[in-house]
Amino acid sequence: MSLARSVAAPAVLNIADLRRAAMRRVPRVVFDYVDGAADAEVTLRANSSVFDEVLFRPRTAVAAGRANLEVTVLGERFSLPFLLAPVGSTRLLYPKGEVEAARAAAAAGTGYILSTLAGTSLEEVRAGTHGVCWYQVYLVGGREVASAAIERARKVGYTALVLTVDTAISGLRERDYRNGIAQLLASNPFRKLPYVWQILSRPGWLMRYLSDGGLMRFPNVVLPDGPMRYAAVAAALEQSVVSWADLKWIREIWKGPIVIKGLLTAEDARRAADEGAVAVVVSNHGGRQLDGVFPTLRALPEVVEAVGDRVEVLMDGGIRRGSDIVKALILGARAVLIGRAYAWGLGAAGGAGVTRAIEILTADLNRTLRLLGCASLAELDPSMIELPVDFVRGRRRASRAANVGEGAEAEADGGVRFSGVH
Numbered sequence: 097m098s099l100a101r102s103v104a105a106p107a108v109l110n111i112a113d114l115r116r117a118a119m120r121r122v123p124r125v126v127f128d129y130v131d132g133a134a135d136a137e138v139t140l141r142a143n144s145s146v147f148d149e150v151l152f153r154p155r156t157a158v159a160a161g162r163a164n165l166e167v168t169v170l171g172e173r174f175s176l177p178f179l180l181a182p183v184g185s186t187r188l189l190y191p192k193g194e195v196e197a198a199r200a201a202a203a204a205g206t207g208y209i210l211s212t213l214a215g216t217s218l219e220e221v222r223a224g225t226h227g228v229c230w231y232q233v234y235l236v237g238g239r240e241v242a243s244a245a246i247e248r249a250r251k252v253g254y255t256a257l258v259l260t261v262d263t264a265i266s267g268l269r270e271r272d273y274r275n276g277i278a279q280l281l282a283s284n285p286f287r288k289l290p291y292v293w294q295i296l297s298r299p300g301w302l303m304r305y306l307s308d309g310g311l312m313r314f315p316n317v318v319l320p321d322g323p324m325r326y327a328a329v330a331a332a333l334e335q336s337v338v339s340w341a342d343l344k345w346i347r348e349i350w351k352g353p354i355v356i357k358g359l360l361t362a363e364d365a366r367r368a369a370d371e372g373a374v375a376v377v378v379s380n381h382g383g384r385q386l387d388g389v390f391p392t393l394r395a396l397p398e399v400v401e402a403v404g405d406r407v408e409v410l411m412d413g414g415i416r417r418g419s420d421i422v423k424a425l426i427l428g429a430r431a432v433l434i435g436r437a438y439a440w441g442l443g444a445a446g447g448a449g450v451t452r453a454i455e456i457l458t459a460d461l462n463r464t465l466r467l468l469g470c471a472s473l474a475e476l477d478p479s480m481i482e483l484p485v486d487f488v489r490g491r492r493r494a495s496r497a498a499n500v501g502e503g504a505e506a507e508a509d510g511g512v513r514f515s516g517v518h
């Protein structure tokens with residue numbers, strides 16, 4: 097069966113089906129690297145379940161045709177209101193996974209953000225697609241190493257830098273430890289033995305992995321002795337904290353737009369705007385860093401309220417359906433990023449799986465908009481959702497301080513209609 101057919105309907109109808117398909121195709125250690133998150137994974141679950149708390153208030157008896165899903169982000173016109181988030185090491189999921197994902201994004205008319213921790217070089221990804229690519233920066237290896245990568249990104253035509261600021265240290269991804277990542281990377285074969293069954297039980301994946309050169313390195317992190325090795329990544333991340341001070345030198349060497357990814361509060365959003373960012377991504381890294389933070393959808397209105405008139409506000413985390421995207425847009429996001437949704441597609445069927453993930457979300461978006469009675473994203477209206485009491489965190493705090501209700505009006509039934517930011 098072709099890869100595209102393996103993820104076609106009716107076997108794969110939604111993103112959860114794609115996730116299950118990925119689970120069957122890739123070794124557990126690789127699947128859990130994508131699927132898992134930090135500590136007790138409270139934030140991972142909350143990022144998705146929070147969407148269930150937001151209810152639609154549709155306009156019925158409206159004959160809306162196929163919806164216009166176009167958005168403009170950083171001056172680029174995209175056909176869809178979602179871009180592909182930076183996801184490290186996708187080459188483990190499928191050979192040259194980064195090129196496959198970037199191509200699928202371009203074919204759908206959307207953008208792709210390449211991670212510093214990609215397994216494919218930024219030149220190869222850029223050359224492999226005609227679409228819009230942005231480069232995500234970690235300061236792994238230090239300032240010199242990051243500067244060299246930024247210069248390479250500029251040369252080959254990446255149009256924005258995405259600076260991820262929520263990785264002062266890597267979160268504790270417990271599944272990775274239990275699956276023996278460290279042992280599998282160790283040179284001593286005896287240490288690997290208890291864990292190799294995961295690899296051997298996925299011969300199709302193993303053949304592709306070996307044909308792609310085996311364990312990847314990080315070609316965008318070029319250290320004095322060559323591209324960084326896989327085993328060195330956790331230690332390297334610990335020495336690569338991005339601080340506000342770094343924005344200064346980064347702005348000197350990069351004249352294009354800078355996006356700050358990984359903030360959750362009005363305070364940090366204001367700081368990002370003050371430091372010259374043109375966009376922010378409200379993100380908790382898909383629950384992979386500090387467990388127990390706010391799910392991003394709940395942090396979004398506070399950030400929109402604080403800086404929505406100064407910078408473009410994007411969000412990511414927990415998006416599994418097109419209706420999730422619509423809710424985020426109504427709450428003020430200009431566009432969203434998807435992470436696991438496309439990474440599972442890549443694991444399930446390479447580029448065809450990413451295309452399928454995009455197709456599923458696009459069809460969802462169209463259906464949701466038409467059922468809401470909207471012909472385009474521009475027609476989405478804050479009165480089309482109802483939020484639980486206390487959902488809008490920043491407003492609640494602000495209104496308590498000022499002793500006035502701002503924007504979020506308590507309804508008689510206890511729900512709150514959102515009538516403020518967009």
Ligand SMILES: Cc1cc2nc3c(=O)[nH]c(=O)nc-3n(C[C@H](O)[C@H](O)[C@H](O)COP(=O)(O)O)c2cc1C
Pocket residue numbers: 129130131143181182183184211212213232260357379380381382383384412413414415433434435436437439
């Ligand atoms: C396996 C994996 C690797 C990731 N690697 C990176 C990365 O290298 N850089 C980065 O800024 N964010 C990274 N992220 C976070 C994503 O960019 C994004 O914030 C997150 O996946 C959104 O949540 P979602 O997966 O629920 O859509 C990664 C996420 C996953 C799942």
